[in-house]
Amino acid sequence: MRFVFDELYQFSDDEEKYENDESSPCSTPEPSPADFTFVNEVEEDIPRLKLPRQSSSVELVSEKLDPESEQLLSQLNLHSKLSFADELPIIIPNSRNNNNSMSRKPDISMAPQEAAYGTATLLSTLQESLASKMNKLEIDNRAQFQSVKRAKETAQEERRRKEEAELKRKKEMEIKEQEAREAQRRQLELERQQREEELRLKKERDEKERMAKKALEQEETRRRQAEEAKKLEEQAIRGKAVTDFKAIEKTFRHYKDKIASIKKDIVEPVKKMDVNMRNIISRHKRKINPKFGQLTNSNSQLQSIQGELFNLIDQTRENNLAYLWVLNFIAKALVHQSETEVRVKPQSALPLGRLALSLLIKYPELKELLMARWVKKCPFVIGYTCKIDTEQGRQNMGWKRSSDQKWEEDTSYDERMGGIVTLFAVMTRLPLPSEFINTTVHPLSISHSWHLLARISNTPTNLLTNTHFIVLGSWWDAAALQFYEAYGNQAAKLLQLVGDNLTSAVSEHKYAGAARLRILMEEWQLSGLQSFPEMAA
Template sequence: MRFNYEELCNIDSPEWHDEDEYTVIGGDDEHVPQLRLPRHVKRDTVPSDSIGVLDSGLAELMNELDLGSKIPGPSRLKPGIWRKRTKSLSKSESKPFNPTPARHSYEPEMFLNLRESLAKSILMKLETLERDNAERVQEVKNEKERIRMEQQRIEEEQKRKAEEQARIRREEAEKLRQRAEMERKQQLEEQKRKEAERKRLEEERRKQEAAEKELKAQEEAKKVFGLTNFSKVEDFFKHYKHRIKAIKSEIVEPVKKDTSLKSILSKHKRKINPKFGQLTNSEQHLATIFSELSSLVDETKANQLGYQWILNFIAKALVSQAETEVRVKPESALPLGKLALNLLARYPELLDFLMARFVKKCPLVIGFTCNINSEEGRYKMGWKRAQNDTWEEETSYDERMGGITTLFSVITRLPLPLEIISSQAHPLPIVHSWQMLARIANTHTDLLTNTHFVVLGSWWDAAAAQFVQAYGNQARKLMSLLTNDLTNAVAERKYVGAARLRILSEDYETSGTLKSFPEMNA
């Protein structure tokens, strides 16, 4: 087979385009020649004597081409691949290069191996290039990812610092706000304290003025009448007795006739009545009961008749509680009295009903006294009939009068709640205690009974300490008149109540202090 380099490189020849006959080696790179090698030798066209024979000139040219140097990469075709054949030829033929084609022996497998080597080298280089390119791309991606992560880290760090600074600013602002709020609260508390102190001083001043006014009134009364004007006291008594009758005819009876209203009020009555017996020595519990009672009373305001009926029922319940519980446990009058005072402050109409009940059950609270030698006299003074239609025992009567007086006295000496002390007057101020004591002190000795001294002793336990605070030296004079002059006036009667009253006075003179009921817990 014969062919030269120009034939191998002549890619434009039409006969080279048959891909079944030739293999293309090389690419489009201008530095790498593109070679086409025959796939097989056509035995019918190639003379038998030319098989395996390579023209010496072509062999020399192919050796000088150094095709391996034209292939990029580390795998290059080693020079001399053609020289091995030509060297042997040159030794046997010592004549110079003859351009005339010569016949040499040639093995077709060498070109096949050359083709495979070139193909493998190129493929290896392409794989190397692709791998290097992939590594470079991966490096670029890694670098971009690193830059992105670094940028993200920087942004997060900046965001964290910004959030931290914002948090610090918020905390500082919150501290400033809390400090300002605390200062504001302290200012408000200081203002409230000053206001409460001012109101307390104002109340004390008002009480002092009221006491002085009462003293002047008493002195004027003594000048005009010599003693208490009992005719006026009796007018008060009659007024409240008539009020009791009016309540029955104008409120109680109409409600009985209105079955619908009666049913509603009966339900309220069943809810209200137990509340008075649930009182304890706790201020918080007292506030709860007061709130519950207020809600029940407010529900009846839409109906004026029902509203008055409920207030009358509450007045009866308060006095009844004094008759039953306070008579055996005097200190229980404190929570009961506070509840009564709160109700009086919230519902001013209650005072008329409560005073009517107080006077009906114990007229001594207004200083009224009459002879009890007759049934009418006993009825007026609040005596009760027993089941066998006889009068109740004197001891039972005295205990009931003492319980009612204790509640009345506690209400007079209790201050109004701070939130309303400046907006309204006390419904039953301590001047009522002064009136009761002064009228009993001026009562004719023929009308005095043990009950009068029991009532005075109950008042002493409930309100003496606050009475002295309100009236000072004048109070001490009146108390001395009651415990000394009045008890001496009936000394021969051996009243137990009078003896106890003297003991209370002696304890006060000895110790210099007046005992009072223990204050309620928070």
């Protein structure tokens, strides 16, 4: 049986193309359906095949291909194209006799049963081949899927491993950095501790050296004070003849003349200065005057006011006359402050005395001006006493007249003298600031207090008044404790002399000041000496 592939289908591409045309260049007469046998009519997935019916009247002629076609056909590698090529029978169509004839002669004779069997075998082989390919494709797909999955898992595992390695590296780096920071911190802490230890040891050495130096200085000071006290005690023991009242009188006159000199050489010339300089001095006066009233029991406040006063005074140094005028004004202000505020509140003499002592150290010219003002207002500070039964005597002893030219009351005079002596006594017992101990001599040392007590003690009894004992009581409150610490037994003898012997000598006058002084002595014997409370920070 002989057929071509185009004849196996119900219609060919050419038939579809020319189905509506009446004629075609390659058309042949349409065979009758009765000439074909149809295979797989009910199948929908594959094309329906048709096979030509065999006629008993048609003789099957076996024809052979020409040698060239057979050679070309033999060169086709069907095994590489179809997996089932070995199972298919090779069907070689014969060449067509002419373009107008549609009859084909099979190469070999085949019975109808054999043709049907061959078709079934072909379909079965095609199905098995397709199933085999599908299975192979599914196996390949699964293998590829598994390969991709394994590759993906491998990539994920590699990425996870890299991430873990990177995280581990970062953690290790953080730990190393933290350890480095901790080591650096420990090193810095160790260095800080070493510096602190070195500083502490240095401070201890400095403190020991300072204490040793201070102890030597204190020992030297005690030695000098002991020698001075011994001399003063010897003078006191020898009696009144030892006190040179003429020398005291001479000192008194010197300071009285100094007051006149201040008026002539400082006050009057300033009035004749140019207006600009007078205005500058007036502004300084207005700034300086309130400072003394602003003092409190605070060291910080004292330092602030002291700095402001230093600045104001230094601004006048270029003009000597203005400089001396400002110092003279400060001297007057200090004495006035002791007459007004200290007389009411004796403890206020401590910050005022510290300020005055600092001014005396920084500006040595102030001492002469201040002593002149003190002696003019209160000659008791140098142990001077004269009779007050005359107008000149009262003026010499610092009495004031009121606006109606009457002398002030005794109480007012006593209080003023007590306030001035309180400031004077505090300044004599204050120590020098530490930075000036080795470079500066105390401008108003504790020996001035010894002179005051000794000279008043040696004053003739007929010149003693209640004011003398008011002055001694004010001095006792302000400096007795430090006086005793400085002179020891010599101070105790002099205090006993003032509090007992001197008050007994005027007992008949019943002076209130003498009674109070005797009470202070008795309190000392019972509970010790007392002093003003120290200043706060």
